[in-house]
Amino acid sequence: MSNLEADRIKEDLKATVTELSDTYEELSLLYRLSEEFTGLGVDGICRLLLQKAVSLLGIKTGAILFLDSDSGRLYTRAYTGRWKADTSFKKEDSILWRAILSNKAITVCNHNTHRERLERISCDSLLIIPLNGKKQTIGVFLVADKADGREFYSGDMKLLTTIASQAALFIENALLTQEMQTFLIETIRSFVKALEASSLWTAGHTERVTRYALSIAELLRLDAHEIEKLRISSLLHDIGKIATPKEILNKNGKLDDSEWSEIRRHPIVGAEILSGLSSFREVIECIRYHHEHFDGTGIHGLCGGDIPLMARILAVADAFDAMTSDRPYRKKKSIEETIDEILDCAGRQFDPVVVRACIEWLKSPDYIVPPEPEARA
Numbered sequence: 001m002s003n004l005e006a007d008r009i010k011e012d013l014k015a016t017v018t019e020l021s022d023t024y025e026e027l028s029l030l031y032r033l034s035e036e037f038t039g040l041g042v043d044g045i046c047r048l049l050l051q052k053a054v055s056l057l058g059i060k061t062g063a064i065l066f067l068d069s070d071s072g073r074l075y076t077r078a079y080t081g082r083w084k085a086d087t088s089f090k091k092e093d094s095i096l097w098r099a100i101l102s103n104k105a106i107t108v109c110n111h112n113t114h115r116e117r118l119e120r121i122s123c124d125s126l127l128i129i130p131l132n133g134k135k136q137t138i139g140v141f142l143v144a145d146k147a148d149g150r151e152f153y154s155g156d157m158k159l160l161t162t163i164a165s166q167a168a169l170f171i172e173n174a175l176l177t178q179e180m181q182t183f184l185i186e187t188i189r190s191f192v193k194a195l196e197a198s199s200l201w202t203a204g205h206t207e208r209v210t211r212y213a214l215s216i217a218e219l220l221r222l223d224a225h226e227i228e229k230l231r232i233s234s235l236l237h238d239i240g241k242i243a244t245p246k247e248i249l250n251k252n253g254k255l256d257d258s259e260w261s262e263i264r265r266h267p268i269v270g271a272e273i274l275s276g277l278s279s280f281r282e283v284i285e286c287i288r289y290h291h292e293h294f295d296g297t298g299i300h301g302l303c304g305g306d307i308p309l310m311a312r313i314l315a316v317a318d319a320f321d322a323m324t325s326d327r328p329y330r331k332k333k334s335i336e337e338t339i340d341e342i343l344d345c346a347g348r349q350f351d352p353v354v355v356r357a358c359i360e361w362l363k364s365p366d367y368i369v370p371p372e373p374e375a376r377a
């Protein structure tokens, strides 16, 4: 073998090794990204995508624009750096729909399109990557200017394309999940409204309890997944009352012992009604235990941390609404009286940590006195 041939084989081998190593790096990045994107909602994925661009490319500015198919405009869904949150583009804007790299160095060659792009985004260096799911166009990912002042090069574009295409698939799935979740929640809402319409005393109770529970949950820093589960649990928490005789629910006076024990069955009945929905496991547990007492004297005798946190939150939110609403056998309490009673029950009926969060919320500007329920016929 001649020296020339040996050199050529050496170069070929070197190129193959580099190629393999690049492929390996790309695959391993995709694997790590998949793990990180899994379980995140749309906003979480967008935030992570921007963080990745900052950490891997050192960008100063980045924006994720989503296509609104109704208006045909691209609006800013997430951004970092000095991007204006209200920036939007027309769908027809041709600069957005293919991967583009524009640097000031290119504009020096008097290339008007590149110059126009950089001027419109007010930057020296720009990368635009379309975000396409398997079935739908999601929008575009745009990054501008590196913190070290260097310009983008083709390697940056390849890296960003890899990350963005992976993110686009996860965003597409998350959007679909979100859509199904909205449909599910709206269906539950209509169902609960129909249920409440047959009772003279519980109009609006479910919506108010849901609002209270979520306000408390936010102060307790529950994550987005738990918040969504709590929303569904709150909307469904009294579904078991469907089996409670209407004469008891609508009784215009004090309930006797047997009527109370009938009412007390509703968490168990509610959990039974939903028991076929395996993906609702935590929701079902929350409904089953939303009338447990923190000291273990409730229906099932569960106490303290053995009661699911969502059920402990729901218990306080439910009781707060019950105390601040008129009932056939008693008048509603004032906010001050309600706070006193909830504080009095902390550690016995309610989790003291949840009570503290509830009081914090009631004393915060976020608390708005609910409107009086509409007069019922």
Ligand SMILES: [Fe+2]
Binding pocket: 237, 238, 266, 290, 291, 318
């Ligand atoms: Fe209840």
